[in-house]
Amino acid sequence: MPASATAAAAPTVPAAAMASRVLACTACHGKEGRATQEGYFPRIAGKPAGYLANQLLNFRDGRRSYPQMTYLIEHLTDDYLREMAEHFAAQDVPYPPPPAPQAPAAALEQGRRLVHQGDAARRIPACVSCHGSAMTGVAPSIPGLLGLPRDYLNSQLGAWKTGQRRAHAPDCMADIARQLTPDDVSAVSAWLAAQPVAGGGKPARTLPAAMPARCGGVAEVPVAAALSAR
Ligand code: HEC
Numbered sequence: 407m408p409a410s411a412t413a414a415a416a417p418t419v420p421a422a423a424m425a426s427r428v429l430a431c432t433a434c435h436g437k438e439g440r441a442t443q444e445g446y447f448p449r450i451a452g453k454p455a456g457y458l459a460n461q462l463l464n465f466r467d468g469r470r471s472y473p474q475m476t477y478l479i480e481h482l483t484d485d486y487l488r489e490m491a492e493h494f495a496a497q498d499v500p501y502p503p504p505p506a507p508q509a510p511a512a513a514l515e516q517g518r519r520l521v522h523q524g525d526a527a528r529r530i531p532a533c534v535s536c537h538g539s540a541m542t543g544v545a546p547s548i549p550g551l552l553g554l555p556r557d558y559l560n561s562q563l564g565a566w567k568t569g570q571r572r573a574h575a576p577d578c579m580a581d582i583a584r585q586l587t588p589d590d591v592s593a594v595s596a597w598l599a600a601q602p603v604a605g606g607g608k609p610a611r612t613l614p615a616a617m618p619a620r621c622g623g624v625a626e627v628p629v630a631a632a633l634s635a636r
């Protein structure tokens with residue numbers, strides 16, 4: 407096995423070997439990892455490579471749980487997982503149009519406002535301040551929020567509230583999810599799931615301003631000066 411530092415730079419695994427390696431994954435995540443916008447399975451195609459790798463490590467090491475998937479990867483090495491993450495990150499497949507919104511107009515507006523503006527009085531930062539103004543994430547470690555099923559979004563935010571999903575410390579998403587009421591969670595999920603995906607869903611290269619909080623696993627994006635000293 408080559409060192410992980412070099413594995414990230416160029417595809418080191420021949421295409422045919424990679425195709426058989428990821429065959430089991432596509433049974434749930436769909437051809438090329440593109441999933442569908444209904445149902446539950448999240449799309450993994452075209453997501454930032456560092457984010458995908460962090461998630462595979464999270465499942466393998468117990469910070470996330472989905473036993474039917476975890477058993478496939480529990481004995482795999484970091485390098486092997488990173489190579490699969492690179493493979494899915496490199497898939498460039500179009501997003502279908504979003505499903506019709508599944509919430510009343512007032513809830514959708516509440517969701518839109520939280521995503522774009524947050525709620526300073528309740529210490530909820532705008533989601534776009536980290537996930538990017540197009541909500542397509544930031545390379546290499548911050549995921550986009552579009553093209554995901556509403557049920558999946560609801561479940562992830564709920565899992566962060568209860569501690570069932572964890573990220574590398576400091577777990578900024580756990581702090582944010584705990585500030586959201588159940589109504590906020592369903593409003594945000596319903597609004598996000600109904601948005602079209604702009605620009606092929608490609609993650610942004612940088613954020614225009616520093617992130618409002620520190621997040622583990624995200625080394626490359628600056629954090630607001632007042633926070634970086636903590
Ligand atoms: C039995 C169905 C199934 C199989 C097989 C499967 N997955 Fe998953 N995967 C899921 C589900 C469901 C989730 C979301 C679980 C949750 O957190 O609720 C998930 C989550 C993920 C995530 C995180 C996505 C995100 O946006 O955070 C990644 C990455 C991933 N899977 C990669 C893989 C890879 C690589 C394989 C093959 C080695 C694989 N999966 C096989 C069902 C599956």
Ligand code: HEC
Nearest residue numbers: 460531532533536549562573578579594617618619621623
């Ligand atoms: C301070 C930066 C920051 C802010 C603000 C933020 N996020 Fe996140 N979010 C992250 C990071 C970093 C991750 C990846 C965590 C990991 O590695 O598991 C993430 C992951 C997520 C995921 C998981 C996506 C997936 O594919 O599983 C969802 C859903 C999410 N955030 C929703 C939100 C919502 C909704 C808001 C606004 C209420 C928000 N985030 C605000 C940094 C942030």
